[in-house]
Amino acid sequence: MEKNKLTTGKVAGIIANLVIVDVDGPVSQNEICYINLGGVRLMAEVIKVLGTKAYTQVFESTRGLKIGESVDFMGHMLEVTLGPGILSRNFDGLQNDLDKMEGTFLKRGEYTAPINVDQEWPFTPLAKAGDSVMAGDWLGEVKENWIGHKIMVPFKFEGKYTVKSVKAGGTYKASDTIAVLTDRDGREVNVSMVQKWPVKVPIKAYTDKPRPFRLMETGVRIIDTMNPIVEGGTGFVPGPFGSGKTVLQHALSKQAEADLIIVAACGERANEVVEIFTEFPELDDPRTGRKLMERTTIIANTSNMPVAAREASVYTAMTLGEYYRSMGLKVLLLADSTSRWAQALREMSNRMEELPGPDAFPMDLPAIISSFYARAGYVYLNNGSTGSITFIGTVSPAGGNLKEPVTESTKKAARCFFALSQQRADSKRYPAVDPIDSYSKYLEYPELQEYLAENISPEWLANVLETKNLLLRGKEAYEQINILGDDGVPIDYHLRYWKSEVIDFVILQQDAFDKIDASTPIERQKDMLGKVLEVCRTGFDFESFEEVNPYFKRVINVFKQMNYSLYQSGDFKKYEAELDAIIKERKAA
């Protein structure tokens, strides 16, 4: 801001999207610059400085660029624009509004305004003259879709300010001054509804970040029941290609109990983004009765879009999340796939001929990943309200092998591990989350345990742990049967195996494409787990192992019909009765 003259430079070298610039003045790391290419301005970011040479990564194709072209430095890092009008938009990784771009094909150097500053919003003041405020404090509120969008003291403001005046309730443009603040030295500053913030710097406008403790319902049984995620928690979904990462993330984006969802499509398929913006405007959000799209914002940097902007896209998404969290909202941030972001880092680091770490990824990859995950969390804001960012990223390990740098670094940073297994995907046991390897560290948090006991039932945790144990015992029995043969083991082994199959088919497996089965509210999850455990705790009489398989197939079949039926509907009750009858047939006296 204080720089009186902005630095300029000239292109001195080009290797793909790494452009070396000779500069005539000071530049800073991560500073943004624009490179001229025959009238088109290509945005780039400084990633290394050597003497008067600035190494920049260009967010666009450099085809046709020549030595000597002029470069203008902007004096700031990559920033996003924050204000009402972000929700429901489709942005690229640099927060350009994709819908505002002209033509079918993306044009280089076309940058569009992320929000319309001329749009008018009905404003309600929340602060009054004389209030002492600081960055992130709420000055007023506008209605954005159904969300009370807080207009805050800009995050860049340091220290205490006093409110001189706030506009009365009424309709104002986003760019209008809605409040005047005075700083300690009595200088007046105008505040509008719009502010900017550098994406790589966390927004810290909160007083405290406690351990998260509230369950975040997702409607996905293998998560909610078995490996719960919490408001403000972190999780990741590693899995080989085709194992169901994206389907799982889409399910979360549709069903999770969050106020708003930010989806960062990071280096993945364009058609998957198209799916969201084709379907979400049609789908209802059961929580608000409005369309799902109203709570969804998409950051799309698909695999064919510029690689450097891929890295920016996850930070852009996180910053938007932090902005809404500061309004006291529950944000769910999804990124698919964080491996593509890591690969973008790798491509650049290789081009700069840095010393490579494992698998040629940059040495500081673990640090980059962990500081990114650390930006999620549950916070107490200055005014005592709470807000959260729950972050779930996918990881695409090379060759499906989890012993690779991105998976290993993420495992240290994220608290939930939803490992997708190739084997389960191959046998169409969806969602292919491995029930044995996956975990939620939150299940060990006394804070969450207390919450579950109060909000679901006092026995809930014990039931979940029992279920996990039954799965493990089932797996062991299965291995024994495979080693010793069907008749080489006692019938009890078959029973144990088939009981774990009941859990697998009824609780773990869930059809993301069935209207009813796709989402299970926690009440129903509790009921179904109860019924399944009842079967598992029952003793059965069988003459020979050959009777076990067909019998449990029937049990599973009826259970599945229940999963496909409307909860507590006539059909549901009919199958429930049928199930009871089947259990009676074999129940040990």
Added chain:
Amino acid sequence: METKAFQKIYTKVTQITKATCTLQASGIGYEEMATVNGRLAQVVKINGDNVTLQIFSGTEGIPTNAEVIFLGRPPVLKVGEELAGRFFNAYGQPIDGGPEVEGEEREIGGPSVNPVRRKQPSELIATGIAGIDLNNTLVTGQKIPFFADPDQPFNQVMAMVALRAKADKIILGGMGLTNDDYLYYKNVFDNAGALDRIISFVNTTENPPVERLLVPDMALTAAEYFAYDKKETVLVLLTDMTLYADALSIVSNRMDQIPSKDSMPGSLYSDLAKIYEKAVQFPEGGSITIIAVTTLSGGDITHAIPDNTGYITEGQLFLRRDSDIGKVIVDPFRSLSRLKQLVIGKQTRKDHPQVMNAAVRLYADASNAKTKLENGFDLTDYDVRTMNFAREYSNDLLAIDVNIDTTMMLDKAWELFGKHFSKAEVGIKQEFVDLYWPA
């Protein structure tokens, strides 16, 4: 593109490596094309006055006083209706003895479609092959490769799919194609009377490998012309993408880049994605569907090439010889079409998704039973029935020589269910069982 009044000729090459040469020149654009003693080359690096060119056909015999002429433009293809029915090399020059194509010059490897200007793919492509239509239904605008060992008949299957797909144009991008395979495609298309809808860009095993790098971009530039400008349904066949990736690794290796897994360049994912993401359904009607071939070595899909491909494409079709029936089948385990849920049960009969899943599940049970048998254990009655089912399922539905419509495939599957299993064992939603369980 600016045109130059005169062309400057440079004759002082300062450095030569296996793939590149470097000289001093100014006013050169990045990725600009040049000729070096008549060989086509492209700018890959500029450092001050030093311009490094990658020579597609290699640097063998290039002298330090080679004549270097910069063409002032990136690689281009002339597009127009006249492309139809023609055969070209990797540079877009005719190899069929016909005249040069007149038309508008387009840069190849051009910009991406804005994702918000795409339409969700929605048109089913029927191939008659049940291993595809029943289990892995294809949709226009999809990108999907065949994963197959080199000895599998993927070129035959691909030609068959192409001809049955009812596309307005079929564009063949051949990379490292043997001359025999090239002629095979030509014959099949000729015999089907389809030559006037075919456009080919071919690099055969007789051409330098690095030239292959241009083939996908050439094919897709032509595809974009027909799909976007002319609103046609275009099917692009890319074979063999493994050889394309090999060429990438040759180049990056010769340019001393740090290799990542399997000595592939670290940018392999982005490089492949740029090609495959050209598959698109335009709202105005045209579409580009990409069917590719990725050859495997010994069925290993964890190798960097198939692995990165799988992460990009919308599924894969896995060909395998089923020794029980002595035929090549589309493997139901490793194969997947991710766009199938957009059409199955909607444009096909409602029971399609459930029937498909049930059959594959039972087939999986059979493979467990087979393992049991191989390990010397007794089979249960259920095991025996699954194995009988699997044999018939494989022969009547998975084999690539099956050619029936989807409703017949579903009926066949119900017939096999009824023959080998009880209703509970099949585990399909009751409403469909009531409708279709064979009497």
